[in-house]
Amino acid sequence: MATPSEYPKQVIYCGVCTLPPEYCEFGGTVKKCEEWLEENHSDMHEKLYSQEVIEKNLSTLSIDAQKRAEKDSQKKAAKAATAEAKAQEQRATSKILIKRIERNKRKYVTAVQGLEAFGLDIKKVAKDFGKKFATGSSVTKVPGGGEEITVQGDLSDDIYDYLTETYSDIPEDNVDCIEDKKKKVPS
Amino acid sequence: MFKKDMTPGSKSKVKSSAQRGIRAKVLESYPLLEPYIEEILPKKEQLDLVKLPDRVSLYTLGSTPLFFQHMDDPIMPHLTLVHKYPDAFNRLRIDRGAIRFVLSGATLMAPGLTSPGGRLPDDDEDEEGRYGEDELEAGSVVVIEAEGKDTACMVGVLRMGTEEMKKVKKGQACEAGHYLGDGLWGLNLG
Ligand SMILES: [Zn+2]
Numbered sequence: 001m002a003t004p005s006e007y008p009k010q011v012i013y014c015g016v017c018t019l020p021p022e023y024c025e026f027g028g029t030v031k032k033c034e035e036w037l038e039e040n041h042s043d044m045h046e047k048l049y050s051q052e053v054i055e056k057n058l059s060t061l062s063i064d065a066q067k068r069a070e071k072d073s074q075k076k077a078a079k080a081a082t083a084e085a086k087a088q089e090q091r092a093t094s095k096i097l098i099k100r101i102e103r104n105k106r107k108y109v110t111a112v113q114g115l116e117a118f119g120l121d122i123k124k125v126a127k128d129f130g131k132k133f134a135t136g137s138s139v140t141k142v143p144g145g146g147e148e149i150t151v152q153g154d155l156s157d158d159i160y161d162y163l164t165e166t167y168s169d170i171p172e173d174n175v176d177c178i179e180d181k182k183k184k185v186p187s
Numbered sequence: 188m189f190k191k192d193m194t195p196g197s198k199s200k201v202k203s204s205a206q207r208g209i210r211a212k213v214l215e216s217y218p219l220l221e222p223y224i225e226e227i228l229p230k231k232e233q234l235d236l237v238k239l240p241d242r243v244s245l246y247t248l249g250s251t252p253l254f255f256q257h258m259d260d261p262i263m264p265h266l267t268l269v270h271k272y273p274d275a276f277n278r279l280r281i282d283r284g285a286i287r288f289v290l291s292g293a294t295l296m297a298p299g300l301t302s303p304g305g306r307l308p309d310d311d312e313d314e315e316g317r318y319g320e321d322e323l324e325a326g327s328v329v330v331i332e333a334e335g336k337d338t339a340c341m342v343g344v345l346r347m348g349t350e351e352m353k354k355v356k357k358g359q360a361c362e363a364g365h366y367l368g369d370g371l372w373g374l375n376l377g
Contacts, residue, residue, distance in 0.1 A: 007223060007271065007272055008223070008226065008271035008272060009270065009271050011271070018372070018373070019368055020270070020337075020367070022335075022336045023286075023290070023336065023338075023340065026286060026287050027368070056335075057283065060283045060304060060335070065284050069284075072287055073287075123377065
């Protein structure tokens with residue numbers, strides 16, 4: 001039994017399906033989960049995916065239950081594959097919009113929309129922008145739902161380069177730079 | 188309870204008086220958490236209340252979920268908290284075959300606990316006493332562990348006392364409360 005000094009216990013969670021890795025086998029992404037574990041926690045991978053363990057797991061179920069479990073996991077895998085295909089399609093058709101907005105005369109801010117479709121964490125990207133360009137960068141809600149990043153300064157081209165170079169998932173064709181002159185923001 | 192994906196509702200600060208009340212309620216429900224309570228619910232830090240669908244309240248510290256409560260039902264620990272302090276809770280174990288049902292949100296049936304792979308309190312097979320000696324009554328909050336696994340996969344409320352389970356060996360044993368991969372598990376708290 002664990003002694004209190006070991007608490008809180010540190011539990012590793014799967015970087016793919018978020019469950020403790022010993023439960024990955026019940027999800028639809030086992031293959032990816034296994035690859036992740038091998039890469040990130042090879043000792044744990046050795047324990048969980050050894051031939052011995054796999055055989056032991058099977059031996060506790062009746063043949064019938066094994067078959068049902070097998071069918072069940074195939075269904076889950078198919079579901080996960082469909083979800084992944086959908087996400088990919090969404091990425092292919094989604095656009096990121098980089099807008100140059102004139103605030104005052106010759107003062108600009110740059111707004112970036114559409115990052116969430118590429119599975120990016122907007123808050124984190126905003127922080128990265130701030131660091132990378134040494135400028136103010138914040139997340140604001142867009143009317144009609146969603147969020148955009150507002151960066152101080154005219155950085156459209158730099159952000160375009162940064163995004164397409166940093167994230168290989170984002171095709172250059174899916175990023176548009178536009179100018180928004182009309183928007184007057186009362187200061 | 189959290190079978191569907193959810194988005195968190197409004198978030199508000201818990202007043203310090205209410206925060207003391209929650210701390211007391213947690214200790215009353217889970218006295219074994221006492222040595223760690225200052226670590227879990229530090230007196231000086233701000234606890235937040237996040238509203239979830241179906242009148243569930245979730246208490247969080249920063250982006251860490253701690254406890255949740257449906258209306259006036261018992262306050263229950265989030266699974267990540269259970270994983271940190273596993274033996275501070277009453278726990279039972281299901282056999283391997285029951286795992287995939289629990290992870291799909293099904294009500295846990297008694298055979299999953301009474302079969303050779305399952306464990307109930309005062310179990311002859313349980314040599315280290317991991318699952319306790321005292322029988323648990325219907326209505327108790329229990330943590331559900333699984334055969335061959337170290338970490339718990341569910342927190343729920345017993346529908347049937349453990350003594351009765353051993354006798355009848357069938358029927359609904361435990362409501363599906365919060366399980367690995369459910370909407371509460373997947374909640375994005377930023
Ligand atoms: Zn996984």
